[in-house]
Amino acid sequence: MKDKMNHVEHRPDTLLRARVVADLLGTTEGRLANMRCAGVGPTFIKIGHSVRYRVSDIEAYLNANTIKPVTA
Template sequence: MGLELLTSGELAEKLHKSAAALAQWRYKGIGPKFIKLGSGIRYRASDVEAWLDAQTRQQTGEQVSA
């Protein structure tokens, strides 16, 4: 299947953010897509990569497209 799931802690470490920051992103709907499995949260590596691609900019003043 090749499905890689990351925990909040694993993703936070990769992004150099805190798990609390990821929780805020989930609350605000601004982070990568996530999967709620029971009481845990997981992130598909492919969803994280797609989200990172969408964050890529050429200049600092560039607007985010919706």
């Protein structure tokens, strides 16, 4: 995942298309659409009929969903 994010311009306000985000997250555009309808997943922006995601929102989503193992 981090390797894929390196290929994305790293300005936090850069807007990404759903297909790019789906590839970054290892899912499909359809699954992203389902997540939007269910009110889960990364924060997104609607511009007319188009959906866009900020790079900073994708990073925040990944950080919020990162689970660190408990060490014994």
